Amino acid sequence: MDLFDATTTSADGTPSAVAGAPLAVRMRPRSIDEVAGQGHLLAEGSPLRRLVAPSDERSRRAAPGSVILWGPPGTGKTTLAYVVAATSGRRFVELSAVTAGVRDVRAVVEDARRRLAAGGEETVLFVDEVHRFSKSQQDALLPSVENRWVTLVAATTENPSFSVNSPLLSRSLLLTLRPLGEDDVRALVRRAVADERGLAGEVELAEEAEEHLLRLAGGDARKALTILEAAAGSVLSGVLEDAAPGDGPPMVDLAAVERAIDVAAVRYDRDGDQHYDVISAFIKSVRGSDVDASLHYLARMIAAGEDPRFIARRIIISASEDVGLADPSALQTAVAAAQAVAMIGMPEARIVLAEAVVHLATAPKSNAAYVGIDAALADVRSGRAGQVPMHLRDAHYSGAEALGHGKEYKYAHDAPHAVAAQAYLPDELRGARYYTPSDRGFERSVAERLARVRSILDQA
16 A cells, blocks of 8 residues: 555645544654754764665665664654655555455566666555564565665664564664653644644644643553543544634643543643652551552552553562562563563553562561561661671781781581570670561561571570
C-alpha cells in the first residue's frame, strides 16, 4: 500500500495528510527536526540523517541501504520511515507483514527496479511488524537490499535477534528507539492542539486533562494523540453535557478525557500529598499482611504512572525492614523483582511487582534486624564504642604481636559447634543485646540457636 494514498502534496512538494486522516497521521513530522525524542539517533552525521539527505549519488552511497527500527509502540518507527521518504524525495511504499505475502513483496521490488531503470526514482519500502514475516518472506527481501533496488525500512516491536532472519539482519543497520519521555509526548500533544494540521486551536486542553492523558499514553505518542482526538471530538460535537460554550475555544477538561475513553483518572499527584499517602498506605498494608490492600495501593500507583523502579526500591526496603529473617527469601524476591523491572519495563513489570508484593504481604514478619542495627547505631553515636579487644585486633603486620594483638585469640572453628567462649564486644558493652529474634517463621529457629550460642559466649 502506498502511504501517500492518505496524503496530498503541498505547494513545496512535501506530502501532507488529508483532512480526514486520524490526528496521529496528520501530525506526522514534516522534517526530521520535528521528530520527538530519539535524539541519540538524530545527531548530525548519523545514519538516519544521511538517509534523509537529498537523493544524489554521493549521499546515496553514504546512506545505509537497509534499516531495522526496533522499539516499543508509538515511539516513531512509522514516523521516521515517512520522514525518510517525505524529505528525501523518494517514493514511499508501505507493506504490513500482517497482510502481505511473498507475491506482494516481489511485486513492490520489481516495480522499484523498473522505476530505477526508467528514471532513477528511488523507493523506500516500509515493512511494518517485520517480525511477522515468515522466513520465505524475509528471504524475498534480500536481493533488493543487497542491490539497493529499494531502501528498506523495517519496523518491529520484537527483538530482531530472535525475530529477523540472520541474512537480513546482517545486511541491515539496527537502530533501537527508546520510549518517549513524558515531556516529549507533552510537546506533541500541545503541538497537535495548536497546529493547523491538528486541532488548529479550536479547543483548549486543561492541565489536569493533559496530565491524565499523558499517564494513559504511557510514552506512546500515537495513543496520546488518539485520546486527544477522541476527547476534543466529543467536546466539539457537544456530546458532553458539561461542555458549556464560552467566548473562547471550548475546554477539553478532565471529564472530557475520562468520558471520551471511559477511563477514570486516578487521583494521585506524584509530587504532592497523595504520592506520600498512597506509598505510606502501601508499605503499612504489606507490613500488616493485608495482601488485598497491598495490591490495591500497588494498582493505584501503577495506574497513576508511578515510576516502577521507585516501587521496586520500596519493596526491597520493606523486605528488609518488615519481613527480615522471618523469611530471608523475601529480600531475594524483592531484589530479583527490581532487576526484572529494570530489564523489561512496563506494562509487564506490573506482574513482577505484584508477585513480590504478594510474597512480602503473606510472609511472616520480623523487624528484629532493623531494630537491632538502629540500637547499635544509637550506642555508637552516643559515644559507647570502646576499644576493640586485644585478642581481636589485626595481628598480620610486623610488630603487631609485640603490641599484644591477637594474643589468646581462639579460632572459632577449633571449638565445639564452632563457637569459642571469648569476648567480642568492647569491655564497656559487655552483655549488650541488639538483636532479639522473633518467634515467627525462619527466625524461630534462629532464636533457638542464638540462645545456645549466647550461653557459650557469656562464659568468657
